[in-house]
Amino acid sequence: MATKMRAGIVGAGIAGASCAGALAAAGWEVDIFEKARGAGGRLSSRRMEEGWASLGSPFISAKRDPFRSQLRDWVRMGWLEAVRGNIMKGRATVSWTQAQLQNHYRPLIEPSQLVRNLMGTARLHTESRVARLAPRTIQLEGGAVHGDYDCVICSVPTPQAIPLLEGLPRLQERLQHDTRYRPVWSFIMRWEGGPPADVIQFDDELLNLAVRQADGEGVWAVHSTHAFAETYLDVSKEEASTRGASALMGLLALPWPVEVEAAHLWKMALPTGQHDGFWLGDRENRVALIGDGIAGAGVERAWESGTRLAQALVQAEAELSH
Numbered sequence: 001m002a003t004k005m006r007a008g009i010v011g012a013g014i015a016g017a018s019c020a021g022a023l024a025a026a027g028w029e030v031d032i033f034e035k036a037r038g039a040g041g042r043l044s045s046r047r048m049e050e051g052w053a054s055l056g057s058p059f060i061s062a063k064r065d066p067f068r069s070q071l072r073d074w075v076r077m078g079w080l081e082a083v084r085g086n087i088m089k090g091r092a093t094v095s096w097t098q099a100q101l102q103n104h105y106r107p108l109i110e111p112s113q114l115v116r117n118l119m120g121t122a123r124l125h126t127e128s129r130v131a132r133l134a135p136r137t138i139q140l141e142g143g144a145v146h147g148d149y150d151c152v153i154c155s156v157p158t159p160q161a162i163p164l165l166e167g168l169p170r171l172q173e174r175l176q177h178d179t180r181y182r183p184v185w186s187f188i189m190r191w192e193g194g195p196p197a198d199v200i201q202f203d204d205e206l207l208n209l210a211v212r213q214a215d216g217e218g219v220w221a222v223h224s225t226h227a228f229a230e231t232y233l234d235v236s237k238e239e240a241s242t243r244g245a246s247a248l249m250g251l252l253a254l255p256w257p258v259e260v261e262a263a264h265l266w267k268m269a270l271p272t273g274q275h276d277g278f279w280l281g282d283r284e285n286r287v288a289l290i291g292d293g294i295a296g297a298g299v300e301r302a303w304e305s306g307t308r309l310a311q312a313l314v315q316a317e318a319e320l321s322h
């Protein structure tokens with residue numbers, strides 16, 4: 001019997017998960033190492049008494065076909081629905097097109113579950129922080145070494161990938177000049193009253209967006225601007241929450257105080273700059289990099305970077321075995 005091809009993947013965000021699932025579906029044996037307690041990465045949520053609310057990306061959108069068809073599958077499964085309702089931009093109610101929210105969906109199950117489901121039969125190792133990559137080998141913090149991989153795949157934001165690549169200087173060098181990420185403070189807030197909207201796009205220096213959450217009365221996911229997060233990069237959650245809540249009360253002229261249920265600083269929320277390719281590879285050492293730092297900002301580009309790399313690996317394997 002032919003031995004199975006093996007891949008080791010660092011990071012269980014949507015890029016790592018889509019790559020893992022596509023390789024596993026092609027018969028590869030796949031390990032995913034994730035430093036957090038579960039999958040999802042920046043598609044994460046916070047549990048509350050009434051259910052859950054988005055802490056990372058509140059929307060999933062598709063501009064192109066392969067991901068559109070993935071989203072249609074998720075809609076059929078009841079895991080996603082098209083964004084509907086009233087949208088406000090500044091103080092005006094606007095259409096979907098004006099708000100550029102066509103083809104936007106919101107998860108009906110926890111977004112981390114969407115990501116988990118993508119992995120198929122791949123093995124997820126949680127609370128496993130990777131310290132170093134080498135050809136065919138992944139070394140965890142604490143020293144454990146997992147090896148003998150036909151391909152090692154790094155699917156973490158670029159600034160977090162650079163220190164892992166000490167032993168792979170050519171790949172590390174190609175990353176040094178690249179991508180910068182910008183931060184966002186993300187809050188889960190609860191308030192009474194306010195405008196009859198489901199999505200609010202602020203025209204403001206401090207706050208960017210508020211999205212009403214399905215679970216919980218009056219619960220909203222609120223995102224700061226990059227400028228707010230860059231100014232308050234080093235403050236406590238309490239201070240950021242107070243500043244975010246008072247900005248929101250002013251913008252919406254709310255009569256009652258806003259409750260902040262959770263606050264999270266995404267130091268690397270979104271990468272800047274244009275990206276043409278989907279993945280970066282070091283063929284000789286069998287190491288490849290994927291994720292939005294390589295492919296460009298957003299859930300769709302991240303998903304596509306994982307599936308495109310998997311397709312290329314499966315095709316290369318098929319060519320070798322003929």
Ligand SMILES: Cc1cc2nc3c(=O)[nH]c(=O)nc-3n(C[C@H](O)[C@H](O)[C@H](O)COP(=O)(O)OP(=O)(O)OC[C@H]3O[C@@H](n4cnc5c(N)ncnc54)[C@H](O)[C@@H]3O)c2cc1C
Binds near residue numbers: 014057128293300
């Ligand atoms: C607040 C916010 C709002 C957003 N809004 C939108 C939006 O409206 N639309 C949109 O398309 N996109 C949006 N995004 C961006 C989108 O979420 C990301 O582009 C996408 O999820 C990136 O996926 P990824 O797999 O590349 O990276 P990630 O999701 O960051 O996954 C990387 C994973 O690697 C893990 N990791 C890192 N280092 C290590 C290590 N050393 N060892 C093991 N594991 C490690 C991390 O824990 C993480 O799980 C938003 C992001 C944020 C934060």
